[in-house]
């Protein structure tokens with residue numbers, strides 16, 4: 001369990017993290033999503049005690065928090081951060097890196113071969129890392145964290161530079177680790193991947209962490225349906241607006257238009273569908289607001305048209 005209590009981090013005049021409180025439970029995969037420079041790494045650095053917060057504290061199991069150097073050493077036996085590619089030693093092999101990490105964290109050395117096999121690293125793991133491609137280095141960094149076998153694993157952009165097959169392989173390994181009860185915290189820009197695998201996803205907004213599950217829940221309670229339409233022409237939007245003055249249209253910069261239909265207007269659903277089809281607008285879907293939509297709403301919203 002990680003209990004985050006009233007964490008504030010300020011750089012200059014800016015509160016990068018603004019009084020954040022939340023708890024993460026065992027067996028949860030947590031996704032952190034935001035544009036560059038918003039606070040994802042800072043958040044993880046606070047969890048590692050690499051950045052000291054202005055206020056607040058993080059409480060781990062047995063009430064441990066970063067109050068002394070001794071506690072920090074104890075906490076770092078069960079909390080780890082994925083190494084960065086720049087941490088690799090070019091003159092050592094991948095296997096030597098894995099041995100180093102497994103030994104440092106006193107984990108079962110059997111994990112080394114298991115991880116090499118799971119990540120298809122067998123053909124290169126005995127070569128020096130100086131000869132590796134970007135994706136090979138990234139897989140090694142991931143493998144190094146996996147062999148630590150810590151209860152809490154944090155990964156900043158773990159999928160960077162990986163092809164889709166490797167993204168899937170890593171996602172499956174993460175699911176396995178989650179099933180073993182670990183807490184996995186991932187900052188990522190692969191929204192579809194996070195949406196598929198993460199239990200909870202947070203957006204960073206003005207120093208706060210916004211729980212996307214909560215927003216999606218709010219949408220589904222407040223609106224009977226959201227219609228998601230790709231590439232709707234502005235003329236069609238105008239007509240829609242005139243014909244149905246009570247619906248809320250939201251245009252996002254990912255070329256998506258959302259129609260939020262309140263429950264009181266549910267009877268409009270079939271006529272709205274006919275309206276779209278008659279105008280040859282066929283690329284639309286009913287259903288939940290997606291993580292991509294929320295991202296565009298929070299970080300790229302173009303315009304809001306609310307009919308009254």
Ligand SMILES: Nc1ncnc2c1ncn2[C@@H]1O[C@H](COP(=O)(O)OP(=O)(O)OP(=O)(O)O)[C@@H](O)[C@H]1O
Nearest residue numbers: 011012016034035036037038039040041042043187
């Ligand atoms: N040590 C520091 N001193 C001053 N400002 C900092 C420091 N570390 C981070 N910042 C600022 O805090 C903000 C958040 O940075 P952070 O690295 O946490 O973003 P991020 O969301 O992880 O970005 P990215 O996706 O690019 O990794 C940025 O404006 C950054 O310039």
